[in-house]
Amino acid sequence: MLKVERLTKYFELNISRSMKVQPFNDISFEVEQGAFLGIAGPSGIGKSSILKCIYRTYIPTAGKVWYDSAKYGTIDLARASERQITHLRVREISYVSQFLKVIPRVSAEDVVAERLLPFGQSLEQARAEARQMLKRLNIPASLWEAYPATFSGGEQQRVNLARAFIVRPRLLILDEPTASLDNETKQHVLDLLNDMKRQGTTMIGVFHDWDVMGKVADRILDLRTVQMSAEYKQLAEAE
Known part of the structure; x- marks a missing residue:
């Protein structure tokens, strides 16, 4: 690969x-x-x-x-x-850095959902999948509609990971x-x-x-x- x-x-x-x-x-x-x-x-x-x-x-x-x-x-x-x-x-190809860089006034669920829109999903479908991914990464539901700029460093990194994981990339690059x-x-x-990995991501x-x-x-x-x-x-x- x-x-x-x-x-x-x-x-x-x-x-x-x-x-x-x-x-x-x-x-x-x-x-x-x-x-x-x-x-x-x-x-x-x-x-x-x-x-x-x-x-x-x-x-x-x-x-x-x-x-x-x-x-x-x-x-x-x-x-x-x-x-x-x-x-x-x-x-x-998805890349996860040590820092989340997103538009300031966009909710966490939309930051993640945005990655799915180029694949033809509706905004509501993308948001539903984004919420599931955020839940799996321990982001509480009370924060899904909040802005990641207000999150702790660990919470921001979980949003960062959710953005990369949700599209199931062929190649995933991870930096710390x-x-x-x-x-x-x-x-x-x-x-x-x-x-x-089991699904074939390199x-x-x-x-x-x-x-x-x-x-x-x-x-x-x-x-x-x-x-x-x-x-x-x-x-x-x-x-």
Whole structure:
């Protein structure tokens, strides 16, 4: 479903002087359909940047991101057009960041329901499904018509997860999805993720909590090992 080949990203910063920051270099991996790949490593090693390159929030400096799309067939997300990326984000790929970004004066149920409208559902049908998803993620009914901007961090993250889960994406990208959740809600999220895996959703994610990641990931890519291997390879080539 997803094949990343020699992915590299660097940023050029111009503050007092020109600097090049390279969060990761020459990263390759594959994820089969219905599998979950966890990405691990210390802060600053490039975990979130890899996810953003896959989702195309960042444009990679080098490398390819092959994705098996329902509409376009096998497509390189690193070089796809903006129109293709927009379609895939609406129809096939969901991304959960650590922060919810929505229009301020829109209710929680409508924030979630809005994701279903491009699939031909009526607003009432979409709201009904949104309420069920919010309920499953422990958002009380008293908050369904309230604005997420007034919610706690954990409540906002549950709305964020509901938006991603409700469309049952082909590819789900998760960046610290459970960091601000209590233990009970974490378990609900894990149950939902495992349900989606059984239904064929492919997932790639970063978790702060290794125990939580271990309960859902089929395989864990430790970037410390990958980056070190790349450094040894460069040294060998130089010799």
